[in-house]
Amino acid sequence: xxxxxxxxxxxxxxxxxxxxxxxxxxxxxxxxxxxxxxxxxxxxxxxxxxxxxxxxxxxxxxxxxxxxxxxxxxxxxxxxxxxxxxxxxxxxxxxxxxxxxxxxxxxxxxxxxxxxxxxxxxxxxxxxxxxxxxxxxxxxxxxxxxxxxxxxxxxxxx
Amino acid sequence: xxxxxxxxxxxxxxxxxxxxxxxxxxxxxxxxxxxxxxxxxxxxxxxxxxxxxxxxxxxxxxxxxxxxxxxxxxxxxxxxxxxxxxxxxxxxxxxxxxxxxxxxxxxxxxx
Numbered sequence: 001x002x003x004x005x006x007x008x009x010x011x012x013x014x015x016x017x018x019x020x021x022x023x024x025x026x027x028x029x030x031x032x033x034x035x036x037x038x039x040x041x042x043x044x045x046x047x048x049x050x051x052x053x054x055x056x057x058x059x060x061x062x063x064x065x066x067x068x069x070x071x072x073x074x075x076x077x078x079x080x081x082x083x084x085x086x087x088x089x090x091x092x093x094x095x096x097x098x099x100x101x102x103x104x105x106x107x108x109x110x111x112x113x114x115x116x117x118x119x120x121x122x123x124x125x126x127x128x129x130x131x132x133x134x135x136x137x138x139x140x141x142x143x144x145x146x147x148x149x150x151x152x153x154x155x156x157x158x
Numbered sequence: 159x160x161x162x163x164x165x166x167x168x169x170x171x172x173x174x175x176x177x178x179x180x181x182x183x184x185x186x187x188x189x190x191x192x193x194x195x196x197x198x199x200x201x202x203x204x205x206x207x208x209x210x211x212x213x214x215x216x217x218x219x220x221x222x223x224x225x226x227x228x229x230x231x232x233x234x235x236x237x238x239x240x241x242x243x244x245x246x247x248x249x250x251x252x253x254x255x256x257x258x259x260x261x262x263x264x265x266x267x268x269x
Contacts, residue, residue: 036182043178062211062242065178069213073181125225127218130250134214137249 025093032072032088034080039072042090050092050099057158063138064099064155070131071103071151079105079149098140102152109148159183161190166266170201176208179216187216191223191234200232203265207238212246224256237265 028049032042043065051061072088080086086106093100115132123129136142141154160176171194179187191202204220206212212220220236227234235257239247247253259265 039182040178040180059242065211066213066246069178069180069211070215073213073215077181124251124255125221127222128215130214130217134246134249 025095028090028092028094030090030092032076032090034076034082034084034086034088036073036076036082039069039076042072043068046090046092046101050094050101051157060155060157064101067135067138067153067155068101068103070135071101071153074131074151075103075105075107075149078110079107081107097158098154098156100152100154102150104145104150107149109145109150112144112148112151159186161187163194166203166262168266168269170203170266170269171199172203172205172262172266174205174208178210179206179212179219181213181215184215184219188219188223191227195227195230195232200227200230201269202227202232202234203262203269204234204236205238205262205265206236206240206243207262209238209243212243217246217250217252221252221255233269235259235265235268237262 028046030042030046032038046068047061047065050064072090075088076082080088083106088106089102089104091102091104112132115129135151135153139153139155143152144150145152159178159180162174162176164172164174166172173187173190173194175187187204194202224234237259238261239258244253244258247256247258257265257268259268
């Protein structure tokens with residue numbers, strides 16, 4: 001079930017000491033309703049915050065947009081199953097040379113290692129199954145938590 | 159996402175996609191082409207010169223549309239992919255599934 005997207009998205013932006021970092025890192029947090037219609041706006045807002053004024057190339061911006069869109073879609077559709085009572089939590093840490101994006105849903109999680117490859121024989125003309133494949137190829141590093149309901153993507157600004 | 163149509167002199171329906179083609183709006187494109195199919199159109203060129211990004215659901219919608227158009231005896235081709243968009247098709251090997259041209263004129267010459 002989808003919910004009407006009636007509330008404006010609210011970003012929480014703060015400078016936060018992050019373990020392992022000498023300088024405070026700007027951390028952006030956002031709570032997203034389980035509504036796929038929100039995704040395009042969330043991607044636009046976060047892209048502006050993550051890359052505005054930075055020396056990131058348009059290629060980096062493109063990779064961020066596609067990876068974030070697919071991570072949010074996975075969280076909303078497969079994680080929260082579009083349950084209006086559940087949220088998706090996005091946390092972005094802005095480092096001088098990289099952006100770390102964590103997307104966490106309230107679902108049961110899944111075994112990411114079991115996802116079939118998008119290039120498997122017979123999968124080429126299937127309409128779905130490319131999301132995780134694209135994420136893995138577009139960002140520089142991908143991690144999942146043990147439960148499988150949280151993905152952390154690192155994208156270097158180069 | 160915005161969609162606009164134009165019919166070439168050779169009878170190919172050109173559909174231009176403006177903005178993003180993503181999970182939240184992919185059905186708009188699918189419904190749009192379905193209506194054109196019902197109106198009897200069979201040859202389609204989807205132009206992405208004004209498109210920002212496409213996510214995996216958008217790619218999936220194009221795959222489903224290509225299959226649908228083929229089943230109806232038609233032909234669906236693509237044009238206007240910038241370097242980033244083309245890289246998505248190459249990564250997923252969808253460049254082997256679609257006929258892709260740099261410009262609409264080049265694509266129209268291949269029908």
